[in-house]
Amino acid sequence: MNQDALMAWYRRVKRPLPWRTDPSPWSILLSEILLQQTQMERGVHYHQKLLKRFPTPESMAKSSVDDVLHLWQGAGYYSRARRLHALSIEVLNKYDGKLPDQYTQLLELPGVGPYTAAAVASIAYSIPVACVDGNIRRVMARQTNLEEPSTKEVQTYADGQLFYNAPGDWNQAMMELGALVCRPRKPSCSQCPVSESCQGRFRAQELPRPKRIKKRLMEYKCVVRIDDDGLPELQQRPENGLFAGLWGPHMAAEVDTNGCEFVGTIRHQLSHRELVVSVWKSDGASGTNPQEVALSTLDRRLLELAGIVTNVP
Numbered sequence: 001m002n003q004d005a006l007m008a009w010y011r012r013v014k015r016p017l018p019w020r021t022d023p024s025p026w027s028i029l030l031s032e033i034l035l036q037q038t039q040m041e042r043g044v045h046y047h048q049k050l051l052k053r054f055p056t057p058e059s060m061a062k063s064s065v066d067d068v069l070h071l072w073q074g075a076g077y078y079s080r081a082r083r084l085h086a087l088s089i090e091v092l093n094k095y096d097g098k099l100p101d102q103y104t105q106l107l108e109l110p111g112v113g114p115y116t117a118a119a120v121a122s123i124a125y126s127i128p129v130a131c132v133d134g135n136i137r138r139v140m141a142r143q144t145n146l147e148e149p150s151t152k153e154v155q156t157y158a159d160g161q162l163f164y165n166a167p168g169d170w171n172q173a174m175m176e177l178g179a180l181v182c183r184p185r186k187p188s189c190s191q192c193p194v195s196e197s198c199q200g201r202f203r204a205q206e207l208p209r210p211k212r213i214k215k216r217l218m219e220y221k222c223v224v225r226i227d228d229d230g231l232p233e234l235q236q237r238p239e240n241g242l243f244a245g246l247w248g249p250h251m252a253a254e255v256d257t258n259g260c261e262f263v264g265t266i267r268h269q270l271s272h273r274e275l276v277v278s279v280w281k282s283d284g285a286s287g288t289n290p291q292e293v294a295l296s297t298l299d300r301r302l303l304e305l306a307g308i309v310t311n312v313p
């Protein structure tokens with residue numbers, strides 16, 4: 001791959017994302033954790049919200065996990081928020097509130113895997129480690145014309161391509177290439193700065209072969225109980241289950257729905273599961289204002305189906 005061509009292209013087209021204009025290690029870490037499973041536009045929104053409320057690891061460490069979950073609501077994959085809070089406490093206690101500048105130390109922090117550690121180490125501290133994620137796998141599979149490259153093959157390829165003089169920019173350039181040009185569908189090969197070395201270009205759309213994920217179907221029943229003021233009864237979801245720590249109406253595999261009014265069914269997709277939730281509503285004793293607690297997107301949908309306005313973005 002022509003490194004100079006890719007770097008020149010990146011410097012010309014890179015998007016002015018907030019963590020690029022203000023590249024503090026904490027800001028970069030937040031962006032990488034958010035963008036793992038959140039689309040760019042939403043990722044920017046949540047990044048700005050989090051950074052405003054928690055400008056440093058210390059400010060997050062001194063807040064409660066509920067505060068973090070509250071800001072995180074709607075972003076999905078809530079375990080990330082819980083681990084981020086745990087990370088901030090570890091950074092405060094072990095590193096005096098400063099994110100460590102070694103790849104191996106970053107890797108030991110809660111919620112930080114090889115990709116995030118490599119991204120923060122290279123972008124924030126210019127340490128030469130290559131990032132590997134779905135974008136890089138796709139670019140690699142196409143450049144080398146491999147249908148199903150193994151994780152090790154992708155890592156070896158990424159390590160071999162790394163531009164040591166500017167590893168942070170290089171990793172971002174590879175990501176940007178995957179996001180803007182070498183897209184999963186309809187890659188813009190005619191505008192690609194590294195098309196000359198691309199062996200799989202003639203069948204790019206077929207590469208790499210998608211990994212099939214068979215989702216587990218899970219059925220639940222939910223009763224939304226509403227008090228005289230129109231507020232729903234909400235409970236905090238247990239630590240060891242779905243949406244741990246977030247709040248929502250009572251939902252379980254079996255729920256007593258006697259005397260309740262059926263209002264509909266919601267299908268909700270998670271990464272490895274599809275939830276089918278049948279929803280009822282009935283009178284309740286004492287409700288909670290849904291604006292004051294952290295709700296998952298599913299819980300918001302359940303409440304809205306029962307006629308509760310949540311006003312959460």
Ligand code: SF4
Binds near residue numbers: 142183192193
């Ligand atoms: S030429 Fe096309 S398939 Fe190959 S890396 Fe560029 S955009 Fe991807």
